[in-house]
Amino acid sequence: MSDKIQRGSTSLALKAGFWYVVSNFLVKAISFITTPIFTRLMTPEHYGEFSNYASWQTTLLIITGAELYNTLSRAYYDYTEDYDKYVSSVTITSFLLTVGMYGLFLLCRPWIFTVVAIPPQLVHMLFFTLAFQSCKAVWLARERTLYRYKSVAVVSMLNLVLPTLIALALVLWLPMEQRLDARIYGTYIPMSLIGLACAGSMLLKGRSFRTEHVKYALKLSMPLLVHYLTVSLLTSSNTMVTKSMLSAEAAALVSITTSTIHILTVLFQALSGAVTTWLMDNLNQNNHSIVRKGILLYTTGVSVVAIGTILLAPEIVWILGGKQYMAATVLIPGLVLGIVFQSVASVFNIILTYDKNLVKTAIYTGVIAVVSIAAKILMLPTMGYDVLPWINAIGFAMLFAVNYVLVKRAGYGKFINIKAVMAVILACAIVVVMSFFVYEHTVIRYSVIGAFAAAFLVVLFKYRHVIIKFVKTKLRSKKANA
Helix, strand or coil: CCCCCCCCCCHHHHHHHHHHHHHHHHHHHHHHHHHHHHHHHHHHHHHHHHHHHHHHHHHHHHHHEEEEHHHHHHHHHCCCCCCCHHHHHHHHHHHHHHHHHHHHHCCHHHHHHHHHHCHHHHHHHHHHHHHHHHHHHHHHHHHCCCCCCCHCCCCCCCCHHHHHHHHHHHHHHHCHHHHHHHHHHHHHHHHHHHHHHHHEEEHHHHHCCCHHHHHHHHHHHHHHHHHHHHHHHHHHHHHHHHHHHHHHHEEEEEHHHHHHHHHHHHHHHHHHHHHHHHHHHHHCCHHHHHHHHHHHHHHHHHHCCCCCHHHCHHHHHHHHHHEEEECCCHHHHHHHHHHHHHHHHHHHHHHHHHHHCCHHHHHHHHHHHHHHHHHHHEEEEEEHHHHHHHHHHHHHHHHHHHHHHHHHHCCCCHHHCCCHHHHHHHHHHHHEEEEHCCCHHHHHHHHHHHHHHHHHHHHHHHHHHHHHHHHHHHHHHHHHCC
16 A cells, blocks of 8 residues: 555644544534434433443443454554455454354343343344444544545534434434434434444455464454453443442533533544544654654643633533532533543553553453542442542543553653643642632632633734645645646
């Protein structure tokens, strides 16, 4: 496979990253926007059934997909000339893993259907979707690795907009008793067909299935599977533990903060996904200074968004839940700080993926998750849900520290300006501490927001010539290609 692009180019990474971040964030935004529509068109029982189905689909996708798609960015450097053959092998492996899991479900049907609480006829649909969702994830990872972000943006948008519109049309058209099936089939059949098309495209290009590729992929993906499952558990356990140890009312307050954190997590995951290929390219080219600047810029961007979220937390909680949930506002700063640590740690994880050195981070992540959940169970009954954000923040700070030590021991410490990165995170932590004061003084809070907005405008004005030059260059490029 020949390279016709300048891999590692910062300008290419910015353009590609823009498409990737915007498409991913818009896709999730559409999902949030349509939720109130479906809750009003379906009975609470049917909507609960669909939510349970969607939750299992999301959870099982991590398991059946085995994070195989996350190996493509690293495999590019080892299988550059046979890259499409590697992609083909991974696509088939991903499909076979899903079929194997489906067989296990059928063998254990007397009790497993009760556990998942999904009607048997919908379980078949669930695994049909999972098989091709995994293939689509592989296709998107391939396109992203090759810097084809426009195709990623188009398919990502198509994958949500088309199923959402079809499901909405069916729900409006069919009677109330059939709307659950309408929502599920209308959503997941189009998604599956898009995934099928992606699978067909990759198999036609690669036409290969090699055990060498499978061994390589599984060796790299298994630690990633453990890592991502446990990181997800650190946040998702908040609501579950609160409901179990306190009450449903307390869990409702925590769930509002979880929604806020989910929005941030989606954005930051899109950002880390956007920089993955660029970072690995520059690691491969041994560009120390470029990577150091890039990681610092990434950390600064994440912290700026986090600080904005903290300052606007009262408004965010009011929009998501209304006045009855305003008590949840004080939980957000600590949770946001935890997400900042997690987001920077994810960059360290990209470096460890490039180094193919992931077993230790998977083990440490699992240990941190278990200790954090145990702390929540022990401390919530006596200290209340106010302690949750700090347990999460400490847990993710430990994850940050462990991953940095592993990166440094692997010989990549020179790629990270750790003092500058920590200074930026410290600034974010100071805002977290100050937030409890400014929440009680609205005038001061809006003054601080105004100061941040003014500083942002000053930066835009200072670099206006660079921005204008960049836009003009892109416009001339488009005219030349027209």
